[in-house]
Amino acid sequence: MALASLGVLLFALPLLGLLQRAAWSDLWSDLSAPAARDALRLSIECSLWATLLSVVLGVPLAWVLARGEFPGRALLRALVLLPLVLPPVVGGVALLYAFGRNNGLVGPWLYDTFGVQLTFSKTGVILAETFVAMPFLVLTVEGGLRAIDTRYEDAAATLGAGRWTVFRRVTLRFLAPSLAAGAALAWARALGEFGATITFAGNIAGRTQTTPLAVYLLLETDPGPAVAMSLVLLAVSVVVLVALRDHLFRGRR
Numbered sequence: 625m626a627l628a629s630l631g632v633l634l635f636a637l638p639l640l641g642l643l644q645r646a647a648w649s650d651l652w653s654d655l656s657a658p659a660a661r662d663a664l665r666l667s668i669e670c671s672l673w674a675t676l677l678s679v680v681l682g683v684p685l686a687w688v689l690a691r692g693e694f695p696g697r698a699l700l701r702a703l704v705l706l707p708l709v710l711p712p713v714v715g716g717v718a719l720l721y722a723f724g725r726n727n728g729l730v731g732p733w734l735y736d737t738f739g740v741q742l743t744f745s746k747t748g749v750i751l752a753e754t755f756v757a758m759p760f761l762v763l764t765v766e767g768g769l770r771a772i773d774t775r776y777e778d779a780a781a782t783l784g785a786g787r788w789t790v791f792r793r794v795t796l797r798f799l800a801p802s803l804a805a806g807a808a809l810a811w812a813r814a815l816g817e818f819g820a821t822i823t824f825a826g827n828i829a830g831r832t833q834t835t836p837l838a839v840y841l842l843l844e845t846d847p848g849p850a851v852a853m854s855l856v857l858l859a860v861s862v863v864v865l866v867a868l869r870d871h872l873f874r875g876r877r
Contacts, residue, residue: 639858642851642854642855642858643855645847645851646851646852646855647848647851647852650848650852651852651855654848654849654851654852655849655852655853655856657846657848657849659829659833659838659842659846659849660838660842660849660852660853662829662830662833662838663833663834663835663837663838663853664835664853664856666746666749666830666831666832666833666834666835667815667834667835667836668815669746670746670749670750670753670814670834671753671757671811671814671815672811673750674750674753674754674757674810674811674814675757675761675807675810675811675814677750677754677758678754678757678758678760678761678807678810678814679761679803679807679810681754681758682758682761682762682765682806682810683761683765683803685704685758685762686761686762686763686765686766686769687765687769688700689701689704689762689766690765690766690769690770691769704758704759704762705759705762705763706759707755707756707758707759708759708760708763711819712756712817712818712819712820712823713819713820713822713823714819715752715755715756715819715820715823716752716819716820716821716822716823716824717823719748719751719752719755719820719823719824720743720823720824723742723743723748723751723824724743725741725742725743728743731743742824743824743825743826744825744826744828744831744832745825745831745832746825746831746832748824748825748826748832749821749825749832749834751824751825752817752820752821752823752824752825753813753814753817753820753821754814755820756813756814756817756820757809757810757811757813757814757817758810760806760809760810760813761803761806761807761809761810762806763806764802764803764805764806764809765799765802765803765806767802768798768799768801768802768803768806769795769799769802771798771802772795772798772799776794776798777790777794777795780793780794805868808864808867808868809864809868811864812860812861812864815835815857815860816836816857816860816861817834817836818836818837818840821834821836821837822837822840827840827841835853835856835857836857838850838853839853839854839857
């Protein structure tokens, strides 16, 4: 119990310090400051796009990992989940050398062929957030797919339902809680992304400066809005974790 209490303090004291430092009477005015307002708007917009992209690309990936049988599946899973353990700034460097306009692997081709520059742009922010957030969705959805009793899908197919009908009418209904949980986790992770974003997309006010980047920049010069935005990110994290408690800790009572 003594060691557990120290562990609790390790998590609780920083949060208490943040809450104690907040100027609650000026909270709304701090959040209404132009820098804070632009950063919050950009964060919400980019994180929602990153979540949508994670769902569109991550659900098929989770399906392949859960249901596919092919050589190298373990290696593919490790590749997909690598951003979970990779330092975000290293992920940003990797994105830079893959999609950079001047020295990237495919970046020069994208710019010369389509006129697309991903670095230092809002699209680059979305790409960086998707890179770090999609593994959370893939991991959650893969677990949900593995938990589905395939006999229901087999029965539907036996009754004449096509593959798309089986997925839409049977699989998706069982998968919905895991999909919602994975999307929420991916959104929260995208909303709080810092390292990959600042390395790949930069910290340009109004264009690529998301909330975590604005907090980092304002902390020394104007701590009021920085603390206020930190409280917003903290509140979002708590709400997501509380909302997903039944899914994350199912059977652990």
